[in-house]
Amino acid sequence: MFKYFLIFLSFLSFFLVVGQTPQKTVVAKRGDGIYSLFKKNNINIKYIKEFIALNQKNLRPNNGLFIGQTYILPITEKDTTVIDSITPKIENTSPKLKIKNTLFGNHYSDIIVEDKKLEGAIYYLISGHGGPDPGAIETYNGKLISEDEYAYDVTLRLARKLLSNGAKVYIIIKDLNDGIRDKRILEVDYDEVSYPNNKIPRNQRLRLRQRTQAVNNLYVKHRGAYQRLIVTHVDSRSKGKNIDVFFYHHINSKNGKRLADNIHNSFKQKYAKHQPNRIYSGSVSSRSGLYLIKNTLPAMVYIELGNIKNKKDQKRILNYQNREALANWIHNGLLSDFEGR
Ligand SMILES: [Zn+2]
Known part of the structure; x- marks a missing residue:
């Protein structure tokens, strides 16, 4: 029955x-x-x-x-669908938002929003140089390599991580056809544009003013929100010294200093974990004379990820897994900074 x-x-x-x-x-x-x-x-x-x-x-x-x-x-x-059992299993999968952006390249264009850890946060990412200016250049195995391509690759990786936490991200300097590249040699090109889609001028001052204005206009639009600017370079000047990564902030910006400290701390922790035999040496200091530090409105950090002309740094930055790690460490610092705001 x-x-x-x-x-x-x-x-x-x-x-x-x-x-x-x-x-x-x-x-x-x-x-x-x-x-x-x-x-x-x-x-x-x-x-x-x-x-x-x-x-x-x-x-x-x-x-x-x-x-x-x-x-x-x-x-x-x-x-x-036709129910064929009396007690169907209830699957406890929460829906996740998926973003698609071709800027990240074929393999990385889909981004799943994993959580809302950075909901409400707005980031401006500027990778150094770009357009007619490749930044520091060097030859590696007979091929020309340039600073701007490597800074950009780290920046894209970072952007993706921020998006996956629900942040709003503006990639100020971008290359529409490069994407994230899992390879050692990133060919030099000159077609980067400045947000929203402007040709980058040759003159250095105009070039820096262009990206500064792009950030400042957006900053005013989002006034009141948590907004941070991250600038990345790979041509630290003191290449003679044995310091790995430099973090610069504006001398009068408390939030900028805190941001730099948080990322620096993240680097210290990660180095201790992954390279226990190697003493990490990074430094946080103010350097208010640099155009971008001086003229941009959001709290910001200017990061020198090493020097592409330095053999030791070159070895690290050419390895895409290291670029991914760098993006990860910056990302972790940004998470701490937003949590502790
Ligand atoms: Zn540079």
């Missing part, structure tokens, strides 16, 4: 699902947004358009929800 009952139930659910279109509804509670509603009801974020279409007249102008309002949930693929 029980067996028949089970079969009956199976048929019942079959007809419920297929025989008519079920419309699940839910009442919005305080603090609910589309995202949290989807999460609670185990609906993939890809159905967001359907949700908006179904509930158009009950949404705020920015697609926010009204407390106490009933909302229709979109029918997902899972809803329309």
Whole structure:
């Protein structure tokens, strides 16, 4: 008898699902947004358009929800499959947002937003030089290598990590066809542009002013938000000294110093973990005379990741896994800085 009952139930659910279109509804509670509603009801974020279409007249102008309002949930693929067991396993996978950006290159264009650790944070990333100016140049195995390509590769890797934590990221100097490159020799080119899409001038002062203005205009637009600028170079001047990485900030910027300290601390920790026999030597100091440090509005750090002309540094920066590690360490410092803000 029980067996028949089970079969009956199976048929019942079959007809419920297929025989008519079920419309699940839910009442919005305080603090609910589309995202949290989807999460609670185990609906993939890809159905967001359907949700908006179904509930158009009950949404705020920015697609926010009204407390106490009933909302229709979109029918997902899972809803329309025939249920063939009485107790289907409830999968506890929360929907994750996916971003696509071809700037990161074919292999890295998809970015999954893993969490919201950096939600609300805004980053401006400037890799040194670019366009007609390759920065420091050197030959390696008969091939020309340049500072700007390596700084840019680290910058892209960093940008991806920040995006995966829900941050807003502006890549100020960009190359539309380079992407993240998992190789040693990054060919020199001259087609980088400055945000949003401006040709980079040859004159150094105009070049620096252009990127400074790009950042400052955006900064004003986002006034009030947590905003940080990270500038990366690979041509530290004191190549004679045995210092690995330099972090510079503006002398009067408390937030800039804190940012530099946080990234520096992250480097110290990582070095201790990965290279216990090698003493890490980095330094944080103010260097307010540099054009970008002096003229940009957000709290900022100017990082010299070594010197591409120095054989030891060259060996490190040419290895893409090391570039990934550098991006990781900067990223960790940025996470601490945002957490402790
Ligand atoms: Zn440089």
